[in-house]
Amino acid sequence: MTGFLTEASRLSMLSGFENLWNPVGFALSIPLHLLPESWRLFLVHFFWRVHLYLVLFTLASLPYGKFGHIPFGVANIFFRNLGPKGAFRPVDIENSEVYGVGQVEHFTWKQLLDLEACVRCGRCQARCPAYNTGKTLSPKKVIQDLRAHWVAKAPYLRKGQAEAFEEPMIEGGGVSHEDIWACTTCRHCMETCPMQIEHVDKIVDMRRYLVLMEGQMPQELVTLNRNLENNFNPWGVGWSARNDWMTRRKVSPRILTEEENPEFEVLLWVGCAGAYDDRYQRVVASVCKLLDRAGVSYGVLGTQEKCCGDPARASGNEYLYQTLVAENIAAMDALGVKKILATCPHCLKTLSKEYPQFGGNYEVVHHTQFLLELLGQGRLKPVRPMPAKLTFHDSCYLSRYADIVAEPRRLLGAVEGIELAEMPRHGTENFCCGAGGGRMWMEEEGTRINNVRAEEAVATGAGVIGAACPFCLTMLSDGVKAQKKEEEVQVLDIAEILDRVTA
Numbered sequence: 001m002t003g004f005l006t007e008a009s010r011l012s013m014l015s016g017f018e019n020l021w022n023p024v025g026f027a028l029s030i031p032l033h034l035l036p037e038s039w040r041l042f043l044v045h046f047f048w049r050v051h052l053y054l055v056l057f058t059l060a061s062l063p064y065g066k067f068g069h070i071p072f073g074v075a076n077i078f079f080r081n082l083g084p085k086g087a088f089r090p091v092d093i094e095n096s097e098v099y100g101v102g103q104v105e106h107f108t109w110k111q112l113l114d115l116e117a118c119v120r121c122g123r124c125q126a127r128c129p130a131y132n133t134g135k136t137l138s139p140k141k142v143i144q145d146l147r148a149h150w151v152a153k154a155p156y157l158r159k160g161q162a163e164a165f166e167e168p169m170i171e172g173g174g175v176s177h178e179d180i181w182a183c184t185t186c187r188h189c190m191e192t193c194p195m196q197i198e199h200v201d202k203i204v205d206m207r208r209y210l211v212l213m214e215g216q217m218p219q220e221l222v223t224l225n226r227n228l229e230n231n232f233n234p235w236g237v238g239w240s241a242r243n244d245w246m247t248r249r250k251v252s253p254r255i256l257t258e259e260e261n262p263e264f265e266v267l268l269w270v271g272c273a274g275a276y277d278d279r280y281q282r283v284v285a286s287v288c289k290l291l292d293r294a295g296v297s298y299g300v301l302g303t304q305e306k307c308c309g310d311p312a313r314a315s316g317n318e319y320l321y322q323t324l325v326a327e328n329i330a331a332m333d334a335l336g337v338k339k340i341l342a343t344c345p346h347c348l349k350t351l352s353k354e355y356p357q358f359g360g361n362y363e364v365v366h367h368t369q370f371l372l373e374l375l376g377q378g379r380l381k382p383v384r385p386m387p388a389k390l391t392f393h394d395s396c397y398l399s400r401y402a403d404i405v406a407e408p409r410r411l412l413g414a415v416e417g418i419e420l421a422e423m424p425r426h427g428t429e430n431f432c433c434g435a436g437g438g439r440m441w442m443e444e445e446g447t448r449i450n451n452v453r454a455e456e457a458v459a460t461g462a463g464v465i466g467a468a469c470p471f472c473l474t475m476l477s478d479g480v481k482a483q484k485k486e487e488e489v490q491v492l493d494i495a496e497i498l499d500r501v502t503a
C-alpha cells in the first residue's frame with residue numbers, strides 16, 4: 001500500500017500519458033492534484049521514507065516471525081548439497097576431535113540452516129515408514145526438536161558458555177536413541193521435503209557420535225560390527241567360506257587374482273548376501289547364468305571381496321566402514337577394475353557414490369541396468385513366456401538413491417505373459433521394506449514395516465512380487481509368510497525371472 005501511495009504522490013508531480021502505465025498509482029494521484037505543489041512534494045518524500053522503513057523493518061523481522069522460513073528456505077535450497085545423491089559425508093578419522101554430532105554446535109552451518117528452513121508441512125512425516133508403523137521417530141519432529149534445542153542453547157554459545165547449558169541434545173533435546181536407531185535411511189523424507197532438508201545425514205551423524213564417541217548402540221549392532229571386523233560380512237560366517245556359494249549353486253565365475261588376471265568386461269560384485277544368504281545365492285547364480293548366456297567376460301574377487309561397508313556406515317561405524325573401503329579399493333585397483341556390476345542396491349550406492357570419496361573411481365551399474373543393456377543388444381533373448389500377474393517392489397536404494405525406476409519395469413515388459421499390477425506406492429513414492437540403515441540386523445518392535453509392505457503387495461492380487469535387492473527380497477518373503485500367503489505368492493528377483501525365460 002505504501003508503494004502505491006509513494007507512486008501516487010510521485011505521479012501527482014508529473015503529467016503525460018506515461019502515467020497510465022501505473023494505473024493504480026495514477027488513479028490514486030488524481031485527488032492529489034487538488035493540493036498545492038509544495039504539499040505534493042512533501043508527500044513524495046514522506047511516503048517514500050515510510051515505504052523504505054517499512055520494507056527494511058519487514059526484512060529485518062522476517063527471521064523472528066512466522067514467515068521466517070522464507071529467507072532461510074530460499075537460502076537452504078540455494079546451498080543444497082549438489083554432490084552425489086545420498087552419499088554420506090566422510091569423517092576425517094585422523095584429524096577430527098569429535099566424530100559425528102552429539103551437541104547441536106557440532107552440526108555444520110548448512111545443517112543448522114536446515115533447521116531454520118522447516119515450514120512444518122509434515123510431508124516428511126507422512127511418508128516416513130517408521131512413523132507410519134507407530135515408531136516414535138518423526139523426521140519433522142526431529143527437525144523441530146533440534147531447532148528448539150538450538151534456539152535454547154544459542155545464547156550460551158554466543159557467550160562461549162556452552163558447558164553452562166546442561167540439557168543434552170540426544171534424549172534431553174527431544175531426539176531419543178529410539179528415534180535415531182529407528183530410521184531405515186529410506187530417504188523418503190528428504191525427497192519429499194519442499195525445503196530440501198537433509199534428515200538422514202543428521203540421523204547418521206548422531207549415530208556416528210553414539211557409536212564412535214560413546215560406544216552406545218543396540219546390542220544387535222555390536223554383533224554386526226564384530227562380524228564385519230572378524231569375517232568381513234554382517235552374518236559372521238567365516239570369511240574363507242566366501243566362495244562356497246559357487247559350488248552350492250553350481251556356477252563357476254572366474255575368480256580374479258593378480259597372477260590370473262586376464263582382460264574382463266566387468267567385475268561382478270557378489271555382495272555379502274550373494275555369498276552367504278541362501279536365498280540370494282540363487283539370485284547371483286541366476287545373474288552368472290545370464291552373463292554366461294550373453295557371452296559377457298566377467299570375474300569376481302572371491303575371498304578378496306569384503307562387505308562394501310554400507311551397514312557399518314549407515315549404522316554409524318565410520319571407522320570400520322573406511323577400513324573395509326580401503327581394503328576393497330586396494331584389491332580392485334590391483335586387478336585394474338574399471339566397471340562393476342552390483343546386484344545389491346546398497347552396494348551400488350556405496351561403490352558408485354561413496355568409494356570416490358576415498359579414491360575408488362569405477363563405473364558401477366546395477367544388474368537391472370546391465371541386463372536391460374544385454375537385452376537391448378540382443379545378447380539375451382526372452383524365448384519363453386511367463387504367465388503371471390506381478391507387482392514390482394522398488395528398493396529405496398534403487399528408486400530414491402539411484403533414480404532406477406524404469407529399468408526393472410522395462411525388463412519385465414520384455415517378458416511375454418507378465419501382467420504388471422503396480423502397488424499404490426511405487427517408483428520414487430515406494431514404501432520401504434524396513435531393512436535399510438542397518439535395520440536389517442535389528443529387532444523391530446510393534447507393527448513391522450515389511451509386513452505393511454507385503455500386505456500392500458498381496459492386495460494387488462499378484463502371484464509374484466518382483467524385487468531387485470537382497471534386503472527387500474528377504475523382508476518381503478518374511479512379510480508374505482507372516483500373512484501365510486507363501487503358497488500363493490512367490491517373491492522373485494528380476495534376474496531369476498529373466499533366467500527362467502531367456503536363452
Ligand code: SF4
Nearest residue numbers: 118119121122124193
Ligand atoms: S517436509 Fe521438510 S519442511 Fe516439511 S515438515 Fe518435513 S522437514 Fe519440515
Ligand code: SF4
Nearest residue numbers: 128183184186187189
Ligand atoms: S529416511 Fe525414511 S525412515 Fe528415516 S526418517 Fe526419513 S522417512 Fe523416516
